[in-house]
Amino acid sequence: MTDILTDDYSVKYDQASNSIICKGAFRLNGVAEYAPIAQLLTDVINQKPAEIILNLKELQFLNSSGINILSKFVIQVRQKGNIPMTVQGSKTIPWQSKSLQNLQKLMPTLKLDLEG
């Protein structure tokens, strides 16, 4: 799986810890520009990991198109039915306290872990 690295953001999959690590600012223009990130997320699901950890602790900004992509990913994981999922975030990044709880509404078994 190829990591994504740009000046503004990065997405990496660490297979050993089943962690997808997102950093920087996701402010891409709509579904088309988010396609590489969406593909990486789908590839992770297709590997049938024992669990999925979405690490957003250093994702400073996310636009609503990005919320759409991460939400769709959570729905895909939910549809698999048997992959436990944790979203890790930070209380010091204000959008995370406001918007990440919506992911739990999509997948009630999702664990939301916001560090202080």
Place this chain on the structure above:
Amino acid sequence: MEQKIFGDYRLDLPTTKQYITIVFAPLSLPVKWSNIGLSADFIGQYFEAYFPEKEVSDRDITTGHEIKHSISYIANELMENAVKFNQDKALEISLRVRLGFEELIFVACNSVATEKLPSFEKFIHDLISGDPGELLIRRIEENARAGSSSKASGLGLLTIMNDYKAKVGWKFEAIPGKSEVGVVYTMVRLGFST
């Protein structure tokens, strides 16, 4: 149609003389997508200076820090929408942000095709007639089912209303001498307490 108001659009707000306006004129200079985020961050940082650095109840962040991020998110979403949906490149796209007494007032402006007004009015009606939290979840589920055809997720205004607890309204205005294009103003009011 001369003028139409929807949702929480206020015509009677007291105005302050100091404000920031970002203007894009796509015909003279193409809009660079990265400049939208850059502008949003600037506006957030600019207004942060007017907010005290105090602790917010149970969260380890300051009012200024939180307001900066909220302004940046809302300004970014409004500018992204205005650029995406602007109809006539000859007309300006703008975002103006003012600091009021108890709220920040954002007004985005872009042109819209008159023939698209009925569907836009329906979109607005759906937004303001239900619970934004339920609408947001429903919209996310619909987007996941629908695939990737749509140009916009439709989540920007819903997250502004639900996650940021802001009030949203719209004003349509006809342009004299132009029947095929009008102007839409989107107002967002973000309350704060200091």
